[in-house]
Amino acid sequence: MRSPFSLAPLIMALALSACSFFAPYRIDVRQGNFVDQTMLTQLRPGMTRDQVRFILGSPLIVDAFRADRWDYVYRFKRGSSGDVEQRTVSVYFVNDVFDHVDGDMGDIEGDYSTQNRTRVIEVPKAKD
Numbered sequence: 558m559r560s561p562f563s564l565a566p567l568i569m570a571l572a573l574s575a576c577s578f579f580a581p582y583r584i585d586v587r588q589g590n591f592v593d594q595t596m597l598t599q600l601r602p603g604m605t606r607d608q609v610r611f612i613l614g615s616p617l618i619v620d621a622f623r624a625d626r627w628d629y630v631y632r633f634k635r636g637s638s639g640d641v642e643q644r645t646v647s648v649y650f651v652n653d654v655f656d657h658v659d660g661d662m663g664d665i666e667g668d669y670s671t672q673n674r675t676r677v678i679e680v681p682k683a684k685d
Contacts, residue, residue: 583639587631588631589629592629604654614629616628616629617629618630625650626649630644644660646660
């Protein structure tokens, strides 16, 4: 007669191999400030910092050494594949008024693929 302890390694091996077949569900993780083209088109040169903050929200990073620049960083990690995308939009001020914006943007419609993620950001010029 076999002892129950002789089957223990076989049961353990089967239990551990079953864990590799089923991956746990992982959620999509979004962090930071999502800034899209429609928000950026509302910006006008000469706006105050409060007006820019009202449109874009509070910046994620305010550099103590460069008070004339705000950085809006958005990070998206897809749970199913683990792919990570990061976008950065920098807003520049001259004499405490909005001057221009720079950065990279992905597709606005919510496609978070890493292909074709760089986009030119257009801000209309101030009318004289």
